[in-house]
Amino acid sequence: xxxxxxxxxxxxxxxxxxxxxxxxxxxxxxxxxxxxxxxxxxxxxxxxxxxxxxxxxxxxxxxxxxxxxxxxxxxxxxxxxxxxxxxxxxxxxxxxxxxxxxxxxxxxxxxxxxxxxxxxxxxxxxxxxxxxxxxxxxxxxxxxxxxxxx
Amino acid sequence: xxxxxxxxxxxxxxxxxxxxxxxxxxxxxxxxxxxxxxxxxxxxxxxxxxxxxxxxxxxxxxxxxxxxxxxxxxxxxxxxxxxxxxxxxxxxxxxxxxxxxxxxxxxxxxxxxxxxxxxxxxxxxxxxxxxxxxxxxxxxxxxxxxxxxx
DNA sequence: TTTGTTGCAAAACGTTTGCAGCCTC
DNA sequence: GAGGCTGCAAACGTTTTGCAACAAA
Numbered sequence: 001x002x003x004x005x006x007x008x009x010x011x012x013x014x015x016x017x018x019x020x021x022x023x024x025x026x027x028x029x030x031x032x033x034x035x036x037x038x039x040x041x042x043x044x045x046x047x048x049x050x051x052x053x054x055x056x057x058x059x060x061x062x063x064x065x066x067x068x069x070x071x072x073x074x075x076x077x078x079x080x081x082x083x084x085x086x087x088x089x090x091x092x093x094x095x096x097x098x099x100x101x102x103x104x105x106x107x108x109x110x111x112x113x114x115x116x117x118x119x120x121x122x123x124x125x126x127x128x129x130x131x132x133x134x135x136x137x138x139x140x141x142x143x144x145x146x147x148x149x150x
Numbered sequence: 151x152x153x154x155x156x157x158x159x160x161x162x163x164x165x166x167x168x169x170x171x172x173x174x175x176x177x178x179x180x181x182x183x184x185x186x187x188x189x190x191x192x193x194x195x196x197x198x199x200x201x202x203x204x205x206x207x208x209x210x211x212x213x214x215x216x217x218x219x220x221x222x223x224x225x226x227x228x229x230x231x232x233x234x235x236x237x238x239x240x241x242x243x244x245x246x247x248x249x250x251x252x253x254x255x256x257x258x259x260x261x262x263x264x265x266x267x268x269x270x271x272x273x274x275x276x277x278x279x280x281x282x283x284x285x286x287x288x289x290x291x292x293x294x295x296x297x298x299x300x
Numbered sequence: 301t302t303t304g305t306t307g308c309a310a311a312a313c314g315t316t317t318g319c320a321g322c323c324t325c
Numbered sequence: 326g327a328g329g330c331t332g333c334a335a336a337c338g339t340t341t342t343g344c345a346a347c348a349a350a
Contacts (some may be wrong), residue, residue: 022304023305026306026338044339045340050290059308060307061306064305078232080232082230084338084340085339086340102278111275115273119265123287125261127292127293128252128287128292129290131253131289133287134286135270135284135285137282138278138281139278140280142276156350173325175324176323176324176330176331178330179330208332211315224301234339235309236314
């Protein structure tokens with residue numbers, strides 16, 4: 001329930017985006033958006049597709065199509081942490097975009113840091129309009145460091 | 151010619167890495183390493199594979215195998231800028247790890263910024279040993295901003 | 301009614317894998 | 326000589342595409 005407010009706001013943004021581009025307000029698109037905003041961490045296309053079946057059946061093609069639209073209107077961001085599977089996450093609700101990626105086990109953790117954020121946000125370019133950013137720190141997590149299996 | 155020094159240094163690192171892990175010093179691996187260090191920007195597996203044909207014929211499988219080794223000994227880094235094609239770049243010779251990625255045309259430019267770099271490098275974690283980082287700023291480049299084709 | 305969108309399945313694509321033969325060590 | 330490495334080609338898994346049927350505007 002706690003996220004009802006932001007979910008409405010997000011739906012609103014999506015509706016406006018669709019109207020602007022003369023795209024249609026299909027039930028599939030909004031069902032996918034709702035499901036995405038029920039997640040807190042990362043998800044990929046397959047996870048989303050499987051989860052969708054419970055509430056509103058859509059095809060994988062529609063899932064990908066909708067992800068593309070949501071990326072375009074910046075309601076989600078896309079990550080690729082080394083493997084081939086694209087990961088997504090919602091952008092509404094104070095998501096941080098800094099990630100610790102373990103190069104041994106592939107696990108991803110998030111962190112936030114004010115100094116880093118302001119340093120990045122203060123950077124302006126003459127020939128480039130920045131909309132968002134992603135920072136990945138690669139290294140070895142404590143779990144992989146202790147287990148010595150090279 | 152200007153890079154002979156660093157090329158030797160790099161070969162040395164690779165040789166030591168191979169010896170340490172009891173991997174073999176095959177001519178293919180060193181031919182690939184040399185070719186990689188002749189590049190200045192980003193490259194992907196296919197570009198590298200095609201370029202190799204000119205000097206020392208190797209299979210795509212060997213290219214991928216060698217890229218994996220070079221990643222492991224940190225002589226190259228891997229990027230995935232939104233599309234499915236993994237990009238690589240050498241790490242020796244003061245490469246910066248900050249990238250501007252245009253979300254319209256996909257073009258990637260590099261930049262460096264001291265404040266950002268120090269902010270990131272000063273960040274330490276108790277349960278994570280950071281080895282390197284990548285920062286991506288997404289936005290629209292000036293070329294895509296002027297050409298209004300949505 | 302028009303035309304953007306869907307579901308389905310096939311295709312595409314980069315990457316990985318299995319295996320026989322080769323070549324480092 | 327043993328076993329890691331190579332080339333080849335087939336296999337893999339994610340994402341994209343083509344197309345007929347559907348439904349939003």
